[in-house]
Each structure stands twice: as C-alpha cells, then as structure tokens.
Amino acid sequence: MLKTDLCGVSLKNPVIAASGTFGFGREFEPYLDLNALGGISTKGLTYHSKQGNTGQRIHETAAGIMNSIGLQNPSVKSFIENDLPFMKNFESEIIVNLGGNNIDDYVNGALLLEDTDINIIELNISCPNVKEGGMAFGIKCESAFYVVSEIKKVSSKKIMVKLSPNADDLVRVATECERAGADALSLVNTFNALAIDIKRRKAVFDNITAGLSGPCIKPIALRMVRDVYKSVSIPVVGMGGIMNAADAIEFIMAGSTAIQVGTANFINPKVMIEIIQGMEEFMENEGIKNLDEIKGII
Amino acid sequence: MAKKDSYVEAEILSNERVGDDVYKLVLSGNFEGQPGQFYMLKNWDLHPLLSRPFSICDITADTITFLYLVVGTGTKLLKDLHKGDKISLLGPLGNGFEFGDYKKVAIVSGGIGIAPMLYLAKKLNCQVDLYAGFRDYDYFIKEMSPYVDNIYLSSDTGMVGHKGNVLEIYNDDKYDQVYACGPNPMLNALKNVSDQEKLQLSLESHMACGIGACLGCTVNTTEGMKRVCVDGPVFTSSEVFFDA
Numbered sequence: 001m002l003k004t005d006l007c008g009v010s011l012k013n014p015v016i017a018a019s020g021t022f023g024f025g026r027e028f029e030p031y032l033d034l035n036a037l038g039g040i041s042t043k044g045l046t047y048h049s050k051q052g053n054t055g056q057r058i059h060e061t062a063a064g065i066m067n068s069i070g071l072q073n074p075s076v077k078s079f080i081e082n083d084l085p086f087m088k089n090f091e092s093e094i095i096v097n098l099g100g101n102n103i104d105d106y107v108n109g110a111l112l113l114e115d116t117d118i119n120i121i122e123l124n125i126s127c128p129n130v131k132e133g134g135m136a137f138g139i140k141c142e143s144a145f146y147v148v149s150e151i152k153k154v155s156s157k158k159i160m161v162k163l164s165p166n167a168d169d170l171v172r173v174a175t176e177c178e179r180a181g182a183d184a185l186s187l188v189n190t191f192n193a194l195a196i197d198i199k200r201r202k203a204v205f206d207n208i209t210a211g212l213s214g215p216c217i218k219p220i221a222l223r224m225v226r227d228v229y230k231s232v233s234i235p236v237v238g239m240g241g242i243m244n245a246a247d248a249i250e251f252i253m254a255g256s257t258a259i260q261v262g263t264a265n266f267i268n269p270k271v272m273i274e275i276i277q278g279m280e281e282f283m284e285n286e287g288i289k290n291l292d293e294i295k296g297i298i
Numbered sequence: 299m300a301k302k303d304s305y306v307e308a309e310i311l312s313n314e315r316v317g318d319d320v321y322k323l324v325l326s327g328n329f330e331g332q333p334g335q336f337y338m339l340k341n342w343d344l345h346p347l348l349s350r351p352f353s354i355c356d357i358t359a360d361t362i363t364f365l366y367l368v369v370g371t372g373t374k375l376l377k378d379l380h381k382g383d384k385i386s387l388l389g390p391l392g393n394g395f396e397f398g399d400y401k402k403v404a405i406v407s408g409g410i411g412i413a414p415m416l417y418l419a420k421k422l423n424c425q426v427d428l429y430a431g432f433r434d435y436d437y438f439i440k441e442m443s444p445y446v447d448n449i450y451l452s453s454d455t456g457m458v459g460h461k462g463n464v465l466e467i468y469n470d471d472k473y474d475q476v477y478a479c480g481p482n483p484m485l486n487a488l489k490n491v492s493d494q495e496k497l498q499l500s501l502e503s504h505m506a507c508g509i510g511a512c513l514g515c516t517v518n519t520t521e522g523m524k525r526v527c528v529d530g531p532v533f534t535s536s537e538v539f540f541d542a
Contacts, residue, residue: 020512027510027528030302043513051523058504058514060348065506069513072523214347243344266507267347269388270304 001283002276004038004291006258007158007183007235009119011038011093014291015248015276018239018262019044019097019122019162020069024083025090031269036276038258039093041186042079044124046098047105047112049075053129055206059195064214064241065263066193068205070129071099076109080116095160099124099134103150110155121157123148123182126164126189128211135192138164141176148180160184160237165217165224166192174228186237186260187228188221214263215241222254229255229296243271245278255296305340305349305386311361313379317437319368320410321377322355323385329362330390333418334500334532337389338508339364341379346371351505351527353414353479354390365413365438391508392531395477395498400424404473405446406464406488407431408480412438414500418477419445427473431464431484432457465491486540497535501526 002013016039017025023043025034034040052072059066074082076098087094096113098121100106106123113121125138125147137143144161151159159181165188167173174185190211195204204210221240229236238256242248243264251259264271288294308325316322331337331354338349350372356363368377379385395418403422405415406429419426419442428446430439434457439449450467451459460467465484470476470492478488479500488497503515503526510528517526518539524530 023511027507031304031509032301052513052516054518056504057516058506058512060346063345063347065347067506067512067514072513072516215344263347263506266512267344267349268304269507269509270301 001280001289002291004258006120006237007160009093009158011258012091013038013276013279014252014256014258015272015279016041016093016095016237016258016260017265017272018260019124021262021265024079024087026086028265028269032273034090034092036273037092039095040087041095041097041122041260042083042087043073044071044097044099044127045073045076045079045109046071046100047076047109049073049078053205053207056204059204059210061195061212062216064212064216065266066195066205066210066212067190068129068207068210070207071127071134076112080112084116084118093120094118095120095122097122097124097162099127099130101130103147106147107150107154110151110157113157114155119158121151121155121159122186123151123159123161124189126162126166128164128166128190128192128209129207131207135164135166135189138173139167141169141172144173145176145180148177148182152181158183160186162189163187163228164189165220170224171227171231174232178232178234182234184235184237184257185228185232186239188217188224188240191217191220213241215243217241218247222250225251225256226254226298242275245275245282248275248279249282249294252291253294253296253298257295305338305388307384307386308362310379310381310383310385312381313377316365318435320437321366321368323364323366323376323379325362325385325387326360327362328360329357331357331362332390332394333421334394334414335390335392336508336531337362337364337387337391339376339385339387340372341383341385342372342375348506349388349508351391351508353500353531354417355413356417356420365410367410388508392527393529395500395532397421398475400475402427402473404429404468404476406468406476406478406480408464408484409433411478411480411484411500412442414479415477416442416445429464429468431480434458463487482540489535492535494536495534498532499535499538500532501530501538
C-alpha cells in the first residue's frame, strides 16, 4: 500500500531516516527492524574524514533543536569499507549523503561511490554548520547548478539534491538543480539560526549560528515543499519537523513522493515504525489505495 | 531477534527535595544498570522536545533512584511530579564505571556530580573515601555515609567543610583508584593532580538522543571525538581533553 517509486528506485514505503539523525543505522538496530524502513540516508559523508565542530553542539529551543555537529564523519572511503557492509544486511534502500568543502571533494566522493552498488546519492549542498562548502553551494543558483552538473558528469547514480531553506531563492535553486540533471530533490535541511547565552553574553555555539530543526520548522518546510513541487517535474522528498504519521501525510499532500524523519528519531527510537503503521492506518481508514491519490493535492 | 523496548513507563514512588533545588526521584520497577550508566527521562510529550539524561543514583530489586538538580524547563517539570504519577525512561545507557581489585578508593564529586556515587559506593568492596565539594550547603551526604569510610567536605562559601575547592583537601597518593563526577573545570583540575591511569571521569554533556546517533555530546579524546552517551559517560582521565 505504501510502496513508492523514487526516481526509478522502488521503496517499500516512503519513510526514510534523515541524514545525521540515524548514523548508519547501528544505534537504532536494537530498537527497530531496519528492514521495515523505506530507506536510510547515511550520516553526511565527505571525501576526507571530519572531526566536526568544537564547543556545544546541541541546544534545545521552543519546539526545536539547534545543532552544530559540523559533519563529523569517517570519510566516504571508511564508510564503504566499514559501514556499508553492515547496512547491506538490510532491505531498506541505502541513500548515501555526500557533502564537500569544494567541488573536488564532491567529485572524488562520488567517484568512490561508483564502485558500490548503492542507487542514490543525496547531494548535501545545504549543511549550515561547515565553514567551507556545504550550504555555500546550495544558496546560490549558479553554484548549485555547477555542483550538480559536475557530479552528473562522473556519477551513474541517481542524484537527489538536498536543498537549503536558507537559499536566496529556493524555487530557482530547485529548478536549476533539475536543469543540471538532478533526479530528485530533498528538502528542507536545517534553518540557519542563532541562540545566545545571556549570562555568558556569548552565542551558544562556537560558530555563532547553527541549524534549527524539529516541529517549529514544519509549517515553513511544508510551504517550501509545496512551492518546489509545483515548480519541478522530478520527485520531491519532504522533511522538516515530522513527528508522527499525520505530519508525514501532510508532507505527501504538499507534494512529497517520500518523506524523511530526523529530529523525531532522537526522541523516540521507534518513531519511524510508528509513522509507517500510522500512515497505513490512515490510508485504510480513508479508503486511499495509493499515495499518488493524495500526493500534491494542496 | 526481539527488539529492545524504547521508552517504558514507570510509577513514581517518591520525589522529595533533598537540598537546594536538588531532588531525589524514586521509581517503581525492576530496572537494570551498572554504576555510572544513565537513563533518559521525560514526563512530557513534545514540550520540551528532548528527554533528559540522568545517572543512576541507586537500584534495588524493585526501585530505581535518580538525583537531579533543577536547572531548566525539563527538571522544573520533573520536580512537580508526585507519588503515583507516571514517567517514561529509556536505558540503561552508556558504559558505567570499571571495577578492579582495589584497596583504597576515592570518590570525588562536585555538586550534583554526587548523583552516581551512591550506587558506586554500594558496589565497592574496599576502603572508600568521599570528597564532595558544594557551592554552599551540602546534600545527599547522609545517604552516602553508610557506604563510605571517610567524608571530606568543602564549599565555595564555607557554609560546610573546608572553604574552597575540594581538591585543596584531596591527597591523590593515598588511593589506587579514583572515581570522579562534576563540572568540567573540577575534573580538569583533578586531572592535573592525579595519576591519570587510576582516574575515571564521568562526564556530563548536552545530549539529544542518548544512544549515539546525534553526535551532539562528543568530547575530544586521544582517539578523536568520542560520544559521551555510548563511548562514555565514563572515560579514563588520560584519554580525554577538556580544551576542545
């Protein structure tokens, strides 16, 4: 009932673990059946390993979390050797989230992934927590077009571009990514935000700003997903504060082919299973046979 | 393979104030855990969003106890709970303290860092001295006293014990193992006066998930960034840095 097609890749259901909230699945394996998920987007990977950011990395806000992890990861090569074999034990689609400091990082990372049998690369041009690269590629149309074009030249994988809500003009960035050959788009990454420790008279985070996620961003993310869905012909994967099945259905109705769950994983390790079950129940109760019946109806 | 429970519900047996803004929460149930391990607790739905990590203070056959300091939104909600109320918890999480064949052990705590020390002291079969530093008045010392041999107190204000830092009355040479928990500046100072290999530090950090996924609670170590929630919260002093 929940089976969905994402740019030619069949997912058993539309529920995907969002990058950076699920590691490579290991931490959640004791709590839920990883086979039950539509997909897992890996922790954001870069060609060279990254230590991540110093100082406080997590800060809770009203109905949200700010994070400044800074893409701490073991590198694409280490992932292929040490983590991919574990992930391949499960049926859920493996989506490799690929970041970079510069164009060579993206291209070299994609080249390493050519030798694997993964189907989808999620191109991360939207991380707000790294000083070089990351979001810098995703906020301008020209640089987004450039990085997607270069990756398409060297990669045979499906390229899903993860967009930033901080883009100068999100719809134009989305259409430029499509024009550059993107196979799908995922949105939104975290919102660039600021928190201040008034007693210390300093920003909470060493990088001053950090990425905001959670229920507080959902209404804005939904609007952005709908805007982009109306403007492109490629599939859109929606995310931003999805906490339960009703939230997930909202994102489908706004135009999402699949959805990603992020912050909610931190609060309830089994939440994605509950979302899958809740979506099935909703469809049964409402007499909906296929997600296409409700996709983009708003 | 059967999957672990996520959050489970437990009934509150008591939630009493034991000091300035310090509360002892006792829950009913047969819970697992070793000294130094922790649980994520919440009694709210989505406001606040995240659960809060608390060290195991004590476990008996049918209870689990947590000691907490009221500092923010979550702990303010916890302190208003009463006997019979329900609370959700996930655990035990983390690695816990390591045990060995020791003769004389020191427990060094700063403020609410005393929370994991009762369960630890109860499990130690040797001479145990407690060094506890507070800002002004002490708390939880009465509960600790049956399980330790000597108690050395200090306070910043001089309200109890030695006026000043607890490390000013601490003598590292007397002990073959040291367990410590408290604010990072205190742990860092202890690092500087202690034999690194015998010093186990229980660290505190901002955490989102508690199970190793978010990478929010990392600390800089000799082997790169490690997660306080699953690689710790207990680290050997020699492996951890506080200047990151």
